[in-house]
Amino acid sequence: MPLVVVGSVALDSVETPTETRENLLGGSAVFFSYAASYFTPTWLVSVVGDDWPPEHTELLDARGIDTSGLKKVPGKTFSWRGRYYDDMNHRETLEVNLNVFEDFDPTLAEAHCRCKYLFLANGPPAVQLRVLDQCPGAQLAVADTMDLWIKSSRDEMTELLRRIDGLVLNDSEAKLLTGEENLVRAGHATCALGPRFVVIKKGEHGAMFFSRHETYVLPAYPTPNVLDPTGAGDSFGGGMMGYLAEQGNFEPKTLKKALAYGMLTASFTVEGFSLDGLKKVRREDIEQRMDEYRKMLAF
Numbered sequence: 001m002p003l004v005v006v007g008s009v010a011l012d013s014v015e016t017p018t019e020t021r022e023n024l025l026g027g028s029a030v031f032f033s034y035a036a037s038y039f040t041p042t043w044l045v046s047v048v049g050d051d052w053p054p055e056h057t058e059l060l061d062a063r064g065i066d067t068s069g070l071k072k073v074p075g076k077t078f079s080w081r082g083r084y085y086d087d088m089n090h091r092e093t094l095e096v097n098l099n100v101f102e103d104f105d106p107t108l109a110e111a112h113c114r115c116k117y118l119f120l121a122n123g124p125p126a127v128q129l130r131v132l133d134q135c136p137g138a139q140l141a142v143a144d145t146m147d148l149w150i151k152s153s154r155d156e157m158t159e160l161l162r163r164i165d166g167l168v169l170n171d172s173e174a175k176l177l178t179g180e181e182n183l184v185r186a187g188h189a190t191c192a193l194g195p196r197f198v199v200i201k202k203g204e205h206g207a208m209f210f211s212r213h214e215t216y217v218l219p220a221y222p223t224p225n226v227l228d229p230t231g232a233g234d235s236f237g238g239g240m241m242g243y244l245a246e247q248g249n250f251e252p253k254t255l256k257k258a259l260a261y262g263m264l265t266a267s268f269t270v271e272g273f274s275l276d277g278l279k280k281v282r283r284e285d286i287e288q289r290m291d292e293y294r295k296m297l298a299f
């Protein structure tokens, strides 16, 4: 089943302890759609400026991602700069230039509005709400968010939480959102704000799932080759939603497998800068990791 993602498309600059790379293809919707495309037809909706290199769109097209919703407008593309510290788990955002993303007010094409699976990738909650308004038939609407929006758009965030089915966010964001230091409490407190399920991402330590009926933790796939963690969270979301859309249901059993697929997809992303790690991958490679992951978890 097709999956629509609305979020940022960016030029990222990334500093790791050993290397700095400038103007890389990035953005929440880019990592998400690339990851999801291994599982299901994926439609990307976003905006770029006139500095956008066409080869980036060609890379997405080559994976079969529908980029007809990627609009080019006058101005500069959203850009982000981040720095990772020694253990690659701690990241600092050095710069965020919203640029054309600041006025992003997407009008979805008719086909996109009829989607059943919708992902509101990281972006302003007001925009995420306007997209939700345009997709009244979505059976599964899941959002991601980050500290910037939790701090700057509390009211819109509260409304968004009441209207979505699922929320994906990282551990520090869950604490910020709920004021709870304990992650289990933070997960349940987030569910109490509205979503039917909440996934808290914990970087190399995996992810926690919360719903009214279930709480569990899944580990990350233990890769020793972490070059650049940027986009891991978005790739997790892409793998998870892609699998759900492929299966056409979001029963508890399917959701648990979807979290595992999200984890495995993200493990490829961190093995290279930008999409370098993920773009070498075939679906068979993901399945091979799934076999290893299953064996790892059986006891």
Ligand code: AMP
Pocket: 008, 009, 010, 011, 012, 026, 027, 028, 079, 080, 096, 122, 123, 124, 146, 148, 229, 230, 231, 232, 233, 234, 235
């Ligand atoms: P992740 O590593 O999964 O948290 O995602 C990093 C990606 O999110 C980068 O490619 C950034 O371009 C993008 N990003 C960073 N800050 C924001 C923001 N405030 N809104 C939307 N996207 C962002």
